[in-house]
Amino acid sequence: MDHLYPHLLTPLKLRHRELSSRIVFGPHTVNMSHEGLPGERHFGYYRERAKGGAAMIVVEPVPAHRTGVLIRGNFLAESDEVIPHFLRITDECHKYGTTMIHQIYHVGGHGDQDNSWEPYWSPSGVPSMIDPWGSHAINEDEIEELIQAFTKAALRDQAAGFDGVEIFAAYNCLIDQFWSPITNKRTDRWGGTLENRARFAVEVLSRIRAQAGEDFIIGLTVTGAEPVPGGLTIEDKQEILRYLDGQGLMDYISCSTGSYLHDSSKIVPSFQFGMKLGVEDAAAYKRVLKNALVTAESRIKTPQNGEEVLAAGG
Numbered sequence: 001m002d003h004l005y006p007h008l009l010t011p012l013k014l015r016h017r018e019l020s021s022r023i024v025f026g027p028h029t030v031n032m033s034h035e036g037l038p039g040e041r042h043f044g045y046y047r048e049r050a051k052g053g054a055a056m057i058v059v060e061p062v063p064a065h066r067t068g069v070l071i072r073g074n075f076l077a078e079s080d081e082v083i084p085h086f087l088r089i090t091d092e093c094h095k096y097g098t099t100m101i102h103q104i105y106h107v108g109g110h111g112d113q114d115n116s117w118e119p120y121w122s123p124s125g126v127p128s129m130i131d132p133w134g135s136h137a138i139n140e141d142e143i144e145e146l147i148q149a150f151t152k153a154a155l156r157d158q159a160a161g162f163d164g165v166e167i168f169a170a171y172n173c174l175i176d177q178f179w180s181p182i183t184n185k186r187t188d189r190w191g192g193t194l195e196n197r198a199r200f201a202v203e204v205l206s207r208i209r210a211q212a213g214e215d216f217i218i219g220l221t222v223t224g225a226e227p228v229p230g231g232l233t234i235e236d237k238q239e240i241l242r243y244l245d246g247q248g249l250m251d252y253i254s255c256s257t258g259s260y261l262h263d264s265s266k267i268v269p270s271f272q273f274g275m276k277l278g279v280e281d282a283a284a285y286k287r288v289l290k291n292a293l294v295t296a297e298s299r300i301k302t303p304q305n306g307e308e309v310l311a312a313g314g
Contacts, residue, residue: 005303007310012055014293015251016215017099017163019055022310026254026297027058027103027166027221031073038075038085043092050093057093058166058219058254059086061103062157065149067121067136068106068174078149083160090161101219102157103166104150108174109135109183110260121146123178123200124185129260143190146174147203154208154216164217166254167204171223172261175201179240180232182261198240205249220250220292224281228262234284242288252293255282279309286313 012019032041049057063069063077076082090100109122110129120128125137138146154165169175177183178200184191190199201220208218222241225234232240244250255278282296300306 005307008303008306012293014056014099015164015217017217019099020097021053021055022306023053023055024254024295024297025049025054025057026256026295027060029060029071029073031071033073033075036074036076036079037082038089042085043089046089047092050096050098054098056099056101058101058103059089059162061105061168062153064104064106064153065121065146067118068108068111069118070105070107070111078152080156080159083156086157086160086162094161099163099217100161101164101166101217102160102162103168103221104153104157105168105221106146106150106174107260108172108177110172111135122174123183123190126177126183126185140188143200147200147207150204151207151211154212154218158212158216164219164251165208166219166221167201167208167250168221169201170221170256170259172226172259175204176222176232179237180226180261182226182228182230194239194243198243201244202247202249205244206247209249217252218250219252219254220244221254221256222285223256223259224278224284226259226262231262234281238284238288241285241292245289245292248291250292252295253285253289254295254297255285256297283313 008023009021012022030045046057046059062075066077069077093100109120109126111120120135121138121142122135125135127134157165172180172183178190179197184197189196191197205218225237226232241253278296282294286294296309300309
């Protein structure tokens with residue numbers, strides 16, 4: 001089969017791990033947790049993907065902080081109780097040579113307090129796209145609390161046997177709410193210039209690296225432009241990612257599609273959208289990145305799709 005998909009089945013080095021191919025099983029919430037803990041269904045779900053040949057699995061997201069929970073089916077935020085349950089999954093999947101990554105997110109202002117029972121925190125208290133009550137504009141102490149929460153979540157994942165984490169900066173959630181002038185109206189050191197708007201991401205990524213060590217993989221989930229007045233263009237996003245990449249803050253980016261701000265239908269795109277939906281944005285980012293690898297997702301549904309993408313410039 002190697003001769004059918006020579007690019008797709010080529011091994012790839014990712015920090016301390018060698019992936020057996022370019023096939024990544026990406027993160028998606030399956031709502032199978034029981035009281036916030038991964039159980040037998042999660043164990044079987046990810047084991048079968050590892051057995052099936054996924055070179056890397058990115059396990060569905062865990063909230064970094066209690067104020068960032070999007071749905072009740074999420075894993076417990078800020079709890080060491082998840083560690084032995086995840087360790088059972090990572091140990092099993094490692095038997096098949098699969099690299100195991102865990103996505104960490106905070107939904108920022110776009111949440112539903114009926115699901116989290118907490119006020120939503122955002123850079124500037126912008127209205128939520130989901131909850132009519134809106135969000136709370138965070139202060140300096142709360143920003144520090146969130147940075148520490150992301151770092152602790154990554155260390156918790158490391159203790160649970162994950163090879164790395166993927167930090168969520170997509171869908172106009174917390175991290176890219178800091179990036180966007182639509183959702184970041186701050187006039188302090190966290191807003192205004194590119195360096196200030198990127199500061200939260202820099203702090204999160206650099207602290208994880210400092211505390212988790214050099215062998216730990218750090219990825220970053222991103223999306224494309226914000227096609228609304230005043231939103232980030234693809235060139236703006238390129239500049240932000242170039243800035244982060246220049247500091248060597250992430251090992252790879254994963255380019256997804258859609259946003260709670262302007263087009264949620266592309267988050268889980270149906271057949272109405274064409275194939276290889278995220279590839280154009282991924283290619284744009286790849287052109288400006290010197291260090292980080294790039295993965296593309298969103299309706300890359302067949303081995304042939306993947307081979308075509310890689311052959312064209314992967």
